[in-house]
Amino acid sequence: MAEERLTDDPLKKGLEDEFLDIELEGLPEEGSEEYDEDLVGLTPTELKAELRRRRDEAEKAEKERERLLKAAAQKRAAGEFSEAESLYAQAVLYGGGEESERGIWACRTKEYTSAECFGESPETSAELPAAYPAVRSEVLEKLGDSMRDELEKCHAEAIPLREKWNAGRDSRRDAFRANRNYYLVRFGVAFALFVLFGIGCAVAAMYIVRTKEMTAPILTGVFGVMVLVSAGVAVFFSRGLFLGQKLVKDNERLSATEDGVRLAYLENRIASFSAALEEPAAFTEESGEDEEEAEPGESGDGEA
Numbered sequence: 001m002a003e004e005r006l007t008d009d010p011l012k013k014g015l016e017d018e019f020l021d022i023e024l025e026g027l028p029e030e031g032s033e034e035y036d037e038d039l040v041g042l043t044p045t046e047l048k049a050e051l052r053r054r055r056d057e058a059e060k061a062e063k064e065r066e067r068l069l070k071a072a073a074q075k076r077a078a079g080e081f082s083e084a085e086s087l088y089a090q091a092v093l094y095g096g097g098e099e100s101e102r103g104i105w106a107c108r109t110k111e112y113t114s115a116e117c118f119g120e121s122p123e124t125s126a127e128l129p130a131a132y133p134a135v136r137s138e139v140l141e142k143l144g145d146s147m148r149d150e151l152e153k154c155h156a157e158a159i160p161l162r163e164k165w166n167a168g169r170d171s172r173r174d175a176f177r178a179n180r181n182y183y184l185v186r187f188g189v190a191f192a193l194f195v196l197f198g199i200g201c202a203v204a205a206m207y208i209v210r211t212k213e214m215t216a217p218i219l220t221g222v223f224g225v226m227v228l229v230s231a232g233v234a235v236f237f238s239r240g241l242f243l244g245q246k247l248v249k250d251n252e253r254l255s256a257t258e259d260g261v262r263l264a265y266l267e268n269r270i271a272s273f274s275a276a277l278e279e280p281a282a283f284t285e286e287s288g289e290d291e292e293e294a295e296p297g298e299s300g301d302g303e304a
Helices: 044-077 081-093 097-108 133-206 215-251 258-277 285-293
Strands: none
Touching: 044 081, 044 097, 081 097, 097 133, 133 215, 133 258
16 A cells, blocks of 8 residues: 555645644744745655754754854954854854854954954945844944044045045146057057058069069068068057056056055045945835835725
8 A cells, every 4th residue: 555645735734633743833834935845745754754854953053053152252252353253154154143243243343442344345344234233233332433433534534635646647647648649650650561561572472473574572572571670660669559558557547656555545444434334224024015015906996
């Protein structure tokens, strides 16, 4: 006799009386976000084994999370913030949640004594608005003033420095472009002559075997020499063109001057602190559901 299977959805209708030993209380019903289709159609034995497996995995994850949090707390107490942050980050993978995230920011800020971590990278700073509200509020409560003061200082230094760098760039731009154009014109002429002499040499060479006169060999030799000369001139001016174009491009880059390097550093800090102080998105699941319900055609007000 084939093994009996449950043909009804156990998540919707429940099990028959003979299978009441399987605990299904709390299982999500069909249509909910937590509904798991993988459990549909399993035999009682398979369902019980799957639920047990999931429970065991959850217990293992809980133990590993507790171990990581304990080890992180020890490293943090010893002042080894880098190692502690790594352990907290691992705990997040095991469902560490708010506790792990609070530990990460405590380590990054060296127990809320330094806001320097928020000036290093906009990508890292952008993680703060996405953090748990309680964690974000705690960080801003303790370091928000320092972050805003540093942001104001960077703005105060960057504004005049930007004007100075722009003025220097604009004053050099015309000279660099004129130098580039000087070599560009000469390279273009030399390259055009190279092409023309090359064509002339090829045409003259075609007539060497078609005529007994010496005109074709002589023209082939002359054009060949001119090809070599024009090629050398083109190569000479190509180097000047390359360097001239490089000066034009470098003039537009911040890293080309000391003032530009300092300005790039300040602008990176401004972007980083601004990202950390940015307000988190106000989107919630409930608002999303409201938007879906308010779509045209779904409301009863529009019915005739």
